[in-house]
Amino acid sequence: xAVRLSKRMEALAHLVTPGSRLCDVGCDHGYLPIxxxxxxxxxxxxxxxxxxxPLLAAKTHxxxxxxxxxxxxxRSDGLAAASAEEIDTVLIAGMGGGIVIHILTEGRKxxxxxxxxxxxxxxxxxxxxxxxxxxxxxIVDEDMVLEDGKYYPMMKxxxxxxxxxxxxxxxxxxxxxxxxxxxxxxPVLHAYLLREERIQKEVLERLAGQKQTPAIEKRTQExxxxxQEIQKxxx
Numbered sequence: 489x490a491v492r493l494s495k496r497m498e499a500l501a502h503l504v505t506p507g508s509r510l511c512d513v514g515c516d517h518g519y520l521p522i523x524x525x526x527x528x529x530x531x532x533x534x535x536x537x538x539x540x541x542p543l544l545a546a547k548t549h550x551x552x553x554x555x556x557x558x559x560x561x562x563r564s565d566g567l568a569a570a571s572a573e574e575i576d577t578v579l580i581a582g583m584g585g586g587i588v589i590h591i592l593t594e595g596r597k598x599x600x601x602x603x604x605x606x607x608x609x610x611x612x613x614x615x616x617x618x619x620x621x622x623x624x625x626x627i628v629d630e631d632m633v634l635e636d637g638k639y640y641p642m643m644k645x646x647x648x649x650x651x652x653x654x655x656x657x658x659x660x661x662x663x664x665x666x667x668x669x670x671x672x673x674x675p676v677l678h679a680y681l682l683r684e685e686r687i688q689k690e691v692l693e694r695l696a697g698q699k700q701t702p703a704i705e706k707r708t709q710e711x712x713x714x715x716q717e718i719q720k721x722x723x
Contacts, residue, residue: 489553491523495635496608496642500581503606503629503644504529508576511536511602513566513591514583518546518559525558534575536564567595577604581642585612589619600624600647608642617643617663624649630668632676639680641666661717673723681722688715 493501497520504510504524510533512521521533535550537543540563547561562569567578578599580588588609592599599605605625609616620627629644643666662670669677688711695708 490526491519491549491553493519493523495633496581496640497523499631499633499640500579500606500608500642501529503631503642504577504579505604507531508603509533509574511567511570511575511578513564513570513578513580514538514542515546515561516542516582518549518561520579520581521559522549522553522555525555526553530577531558533559534562534570535559536562536569538563538565565594566591567598570595570598572598572601575602577606578602579606581606581608582610585609585616588616592619592623596623603646604628605645605647606642607645608640613641613666614663617666620645621658621663623647627666627668630666630672630674632666632669632674632680634676634679639676641669641677643668661721664714664717665721670721678723681718685715685718685722688718 501520501524506529508530510521510524510530512518512533512535515521515535515537518535521535524530525533535546537546543561543563550556550559550561564570570578580591588607607616617627624647625645626648627643627645630641632639632641665677665681691711692708692715695704695711698704
């Protein structure tokens with residue numbers, strides 16, 4: 489039985505380096521490692537989740553396709569149950585940005601030892617990118633998909649400690665929207681920027697119609713600053 493992936497999951501699969509041993513943190517139903525092994529993109533994987541329910545679902549699906557010898561399941565809080573010696577790539581997808589930062593902080597030894605990290609935070613993208621920069625990670629690839637009305641940016645990063653010395657030169661819009669997405673002039677990012685520009689202009693109109701208190705004035709300045717960053721990046 490072949491696994492069919494969503495558009496978001498397919499994009500994540502394309503970021504995985506062929507031949508790497510994968511650790512899927514927060515594996516949910518285990519479909520991504522199953523797909524990658526079935527397609528012979530990777531030789532093996534460890535599917536991990538903190539919840540018993542998702543892990544049981546993953547274990548069931550792995551057994552249904554007869555891949556128990558190639559995909560292990562482990563209950564783990566973040567990267568706690570993983571060892572850098574047994575994996576090459578860590579995938580963390582579908583979680584809030586704060587949780588992604590927490591997992592990379594608590595599992596710093598493993599995260600900084602593997603070849604690649606593939607991250608798809610659901611929120612706080614600016615904070616995640618800034619954290620990665622400050623920690624010495626370099627974004628080597630990015631993708632972005634639109635699925636069911638939602639935008640999903642994702643990134644492939646590597647630990648390169650010398651990048652810490654270059655972090656001061658990173659522009660604010662790179663943290664906001666993704667340096668590789670901007671460099672590629674990614675069409676999905678372009679659509680996102682146009683939407684964001686429209687939304688922020690509408691917000692400014694509403695703010696202009698309110699009584700100008702210090703709080704409203706501060707909010708107006710914040711929105712104007714964000715709008716300027718958006719407009720810098722439009723092409």
